[in-house]
Amino acid sequence: MILRIDNLVKHYGQVRAVDGLSLEIGQGEVLGLVGESGSGKSTVGKCVLRLTDPTAGTIELAGRDITRLSRRAMRPLRRDMHMVFQDPFSSLNPRFTIEQIVGEPLLRHKVADRRGASERVSAMLEKVGLRQEMRSRFPHELSGGQRQRVGLARALVLEPKLVVADEPVSALDVSVQASVLNLITDLQRDMGFSCLFITHDLSVVEFLADRIAVMYLGKIVESGPKAEIFAAPRHPYTQALLSAAPVADPVRQRERRRVVLGGDVPSPVDPPSGCRFHTRCPLAYDACRTDEPPLTDTRGNGHPAACHLITADRIPDAAAHR
Amino acid sequence: MSLLEITDLTVGFDTEDGLVQAVRDISLTLDEGEILALCGESGCGKSVTAMSVPRLLPPDTTRLSGSVKLDGRELTTLPEPDMRHVRGKDVSVVFQEPMTSLNPSFSVGYQITEVLRRHEGLSRRAAGDRALELLELVGIPAAARRMKEYPHQLSGGMRQRVMIAIAVACSPRVLIADEPTTALDVTIQAGVLDVFRDLRDRLGTAIILITHDLGVVADIADRAVVMYAGRAVEQATVTELFANPRHPYTLGLMKALPTAAVGGRLAEIPGMVPSPLSDPDECAFHDRCPRVQVDCRVSRPPLVRQAEGHLAACFHPGGQS
Incomplete structure (x- = not known):
């Protein structure tokens, strides 16, 4: 296991951003962490990289507990994990050239001298499909797609074990997004890193994740192999999420059964009692309002969900109730 | 005659680097009760095309030629005071970012009734009643309570519904929606798209929907115009476009x-x-x-x-x- 998160809690004051979350990512595995705004998905990424301190729970990187390590003790471990951000405009230092940006991690971790760094930057730029003359350019001279390639080059130049990517293609136009997604797929296959891919976009994780975990208000409501989640979602929230994303085919789209969710996402300051989804769930009944359903793998096939309505022989169908 | 007819519209902007051509030779029509999608990627000119209708482009730097006719009336040369009237009553706009387009220091109710009193000449009381109806029309629960609230107290989806309520307050004939669901979560987006569908069905509002999302186009539009580098490269009914894309x-x-x-x-x-x-x-x-x-x-x-x-x-x- 490259990453193991156990019962992670992160509260910002009264905001219960992450409220008891466990997940694992294996060697070379891409886990898509999906959720809507305010679900806490980005906070999970920040805790993993120790960009913020968890309130409770443990985070293990390659078998080592890093939850409480000091900044100093974390420093050498930063070689093993890296972040790719959503916004390629604000995450690159505008005063640095591309060569400096991509080479900086090598020099900081003293894995190469200036000359060695220069060679590795060349190799890395080639891997992400940027021409060598880009080395001397500044971020503002690049397009959005090129900047995101620089972000990837910087994240991967130390050959980390784990990459945390937070909405890395969400700010890009679809044609540029396609080439960046292809690139991430190629790099992941060639370099074999594990990846926590955080996104709101189901179609993106359907394309590149191995497994998917769906978050709602600080907790995972369902997780499992990608094909399973898309073919037979179990949790009513997952069903709603999948049915709400429109497909680019007017004939199919207009015939689809949709799960219409009432109301808004409740505030993470004061999450609902019982099942956190009960205020919007079309299937909610008495127990959902009082008892919190545990995340259980009812059928023992690596596809756990947290819903009282799931039994060994029954999966709820949120679309059947309108 | 169509409700809206845009003919040979070309729009450029004076910049320090010279004239930037945002839109070149666009012609399109919009019928009553029709939902037309303008789609394409960033910078293709879809927003500029649509914003030429209510003339919401910076007047000092915009170079516009061609014709925009609403009910046969030319809008490009209309004097500004008349145009202001058109903007309030005939053509209205819903923007992408509902937080920045609502005034944070006035209650939701005030912002809707203000429009009704100014453009429709309603009394305070009649405007209040109508505002309540509008909030219910766009699917805001507990509308009476929401009237007293301020924008920061609402979620993104609710704010966008308020924006739509304001935009349709004076029953416009043309509603321009610029990426209205892009900032929203998908489960919220579905509800907001339902509001547009409902407005069209109930009030016959014609809608220009600006979007980069082909899923949204497939879901709600009747016809679509695909734009590239300032020009329309393809135009068809949505079923035809997705079944037989030619460009x-x-x-x-x-x-x-x-x-x-x-x-x-x-x-x-x-x-x-x-x-x-x-x-x-x-x-x-x-x-x-x-x-x-x-x-x-x-x-x-x-x-x-x-x-x-x-x-x-x-x-x-x-x-x-």
Whole structure:
């Protein structure tokens, strides 16, 4: 296991951003962490990289507990994990050239001298499909797609074990997004890193994740192999999420059964009692309002969900109730 | 005659680097009760095209030619005071970001009744009643309580519903919605799109929907115009467009969607959009196009009829699939 998160809690004051979350990512595995705004998905990424301190729970990187390590003790471990951000405009230092940006991690971790760094930057730029003359350019001279390639080059130049990517293609136009997604797929296959891919976009994780975990208000409501989640979602929230994303085919789209969710996402300051989804769930009944359903793998096939309505022989169908 | 007729619209902006051509020779029509999608990627000119209708473009730097007619009345040359009246009553706009387009220091109720009192001349009381109806129309629960609240107390989806309520307060004939659901979560987006559908069905409002999301186009639009580098490259009913895309750019956009992956790979569109500072004589898409031939580099293909109600600007359009 490259990453193991156990019962992670992160509260910002009264905001219960992450409220008891466990997940694992294996060697070379891409886990898509999906959720809507305010679900806490980005906070999970920040805790993993120790960009913020968890309130409770443990985070293990390659078998080592890093939850409480000091900044100093974390420093050498930063070689093993890296972040790719959503916004390629604000995450690159505008005063640095591309060569400096991509080479900086090598020099900081003293894995190469200036000359060695220069060679590795060349190799890395080639891997992400940027021409060598880009080395001397500044971020503002690049397009959005090129900047995101620089972000990837910087994240991967130390050959980390784990990459945390937070909405890395969400700010890009679809044609540029396609080439960046292809690139991430190629790099992941060639370099074999594990990846926590955080996104709101189901179609993106359907394309590149191995497994998917769906978050709602600080907790995972369902997780499992990608094909399973898309073919037979179990949790009513997952069903709603999948049915709400429109497909680019007017004939199919207009015939689809949709799960219409009432109301808004409740505030993470004061999450609902019982099942956190009960205020919007079309299937909610008495127990959902009082008892919190545990995340259980009812059928023992690596596809756990947290819903009282799931039994060994029954999966709820949120679309059947309108 | 269509409700709205845009003919040979060309819009440029004076900048320090010279004239930037945002829109070139766009012609389109919009009928009552129709939902028309303007789609394309960043910078293709879809927003500028739509904002030319209510003339919400910076007057000092905008260079506009062509004609925009609403009910046969020319809007491009209308004096500003008359235009202000058109903006309130006939054409209204919903923007992408509902937080910045609502005034944070006034209650929701005030912001809606203000519009009704100014444009419809309603009394305070009548405006209040109408505002309540409007909030209910756009699906805001506990509308009476919401009237007293301020924008920061509402979620993104609720704010966007308030924006729509304000936009339709004076029963506009044309509603322009600029990426109205892009900032919203998908489960919220579905509800907001239902509001647009409902407005069209109940009030016959014609809607111009500006979006980059082909899923949204497939879901709600009747017709669509695909734009590239300031020009319309394809125009058709939505069913026809998705069933038989003729322009290679339209096809490229559809194939680049993550859901269209073949063998674990997505079809890319190589290269970049040409600079809006240049005005090439050739097809603007030629250096990215898989079907490019000599003629594409020499002259620009006109937007011509491919099938009933289906236009495309390509010398080598795709056939029926």
